[in-house]
Amino acid sequence: MENNSTAIQLSIFISSTDKKGITVLYEDIVFEAKKAGLSGATVLKGMLGYGASSIIHSYKFWELAEKLPTVIQLIDEEEKILKFFESIRPTLESMRYGCLVTTQQVNVLLYKSGQKRMFDL
Amino acid sequence: MENNSTAIQLSIFISSTDKKGITVLYEDIVFEAKKAGLSGATVLKGMLGYGASSIIHSYKFWELAEKLPTVIQLIDEEEKILKFFESIRPTLESMRYGCLVTTQQVNVLLYKSGQKRMFDL
Amino acid sequence: MENNSTAIQLSIFISSTDKKGITVLYEDIVFEAKKAGLSGATVLKGMLGYGASSIIHSYKFWELAEKLPTVIQLIDEEEKILKFFESIRPTLESMRYGCLVTTQQVNVLLYKSGQKRMFDL
Numbered sequence A, B, C: 001m002e003n004n005s006t007a008i009q010l011s012i013f014i015s016s017t018d019k020k021g022i023t024v025l026y027e028d029i030v031f032e033a034k035k036a037g038l039s040g041a042t043v044l045k046g047m048l049g050y051g052a053s054s055i056i057h058s059y060k061f062w063e064l065a066e067k068l069p070t071v072i073q074l075i076d077e078e079e080k081i082l083k084f085f086e087s088i089r090p091t092l093e094s095m096r097y098g099c100l101v102t103t104q105q106v107n108v109l110l111y112k113s114g115q116k117r118m119f120d121l
Helices: A025-035 A078-093 B025-035 B078-093 C025-035 C078-093
Strands: A005-015 A041-045 A048-050 A069-076 A098-113 B005-015 B041-045 B048-050 B069-076 B098-113 C005-015 C041-045 C048-050 C069-076 C098-113
Touching: A005 A025, A005 A078, A005 C098, A025 A041, A025 A069, A025 A078, A025 C048, A041 C069, A048 A069, A048 B025, A069 A078, A069 B041, A078 A098, A078 B098, A098 B005, A098 C078, B005 B025, B005 B078, B025 B041, B025 B069, B025 B078, B048 B069, B048 C025, B069 B078, B069 C041, B078 B098, B078 C098, B098 C005, C005 C025, C005 C078, C025 C041, C025 C069, C025 C078, C048 C069, C069 C078, C078 C098
Parallel strands: none
Antiparallel strands: A005 A069, A005 A098, A041 A069, A041 C048, A048 B041, A098 B098, A098 C098, B005 B069, B005 B098, B041 B069, B048 C041, B098 C098, C005 C069, C005 C098, C041 C069
């Protein structure tokens, strides 16, 4: 991504307990995004909410289930974002409790690539 | 909401300690959103910030007050979102410490309704 | 900001451990935003993610480092937002591990200024 360019923010709304096989889904998506070379990913966990299954989940009961609304935000050029979305679409469509995926256009004011460290995961 | 349609994201910035009567405001809004049939809601709690009252709240003192900036995000069709906003507007306008409500347009790439469970709240 | 006006949301993606001198960077930015008179700021900490340095950070190891993706969201009129961004740009460009700054247009449905309290920070 270039400074002063247009990019796409992809937001994936799932539950913190959604799984792909035995892997936590949001972890899987972040690792896949990194493999696909996307510029970055941020996973935000909500403290209350409900999604496509209309069940309200609350932080108050996290000790029991920790089932909380979770948003994964990914920002990159449109082509890369849409290609990545198509690659994870089958997984998202197979989720039992529903999900929501949105995009919105953003302007990149500054994108500064960092120095890699010795023990990069 | 349909796949590949346009929707509106409503963001409500309040404090985690705002109340409507004896109910926590963000809980009230989430339950009202569900009653209104909105597709989903996510409550994100910040760890530092300030709002319309210009008082900085920090997670560092959460044991004392847990007064933290809180964002409620709701996504649905424009008409439903605006109708819902008008229904909670009087409550928001009566808040003592101010609030901010914004909308932005998003594209829905995927909206998958989930299977309901036996003990739906 | 006026009700029913257009504003800009500035999103600054950094790490929770980024520092400006001995100050935590996200704290510094929030205090600078308040000094600049911006209407509000919200700092959201992610639980997993990676940024421009492509190192994945997880909440699972927070006891060791608490190095987590962090988003600072600021909303105000375009002119104020861009002026503020220029004032913190040198700091962001000097960060070793990279960062991402985006803007997007939002509509302000309601901005209610709060009553100040006696012990305003």
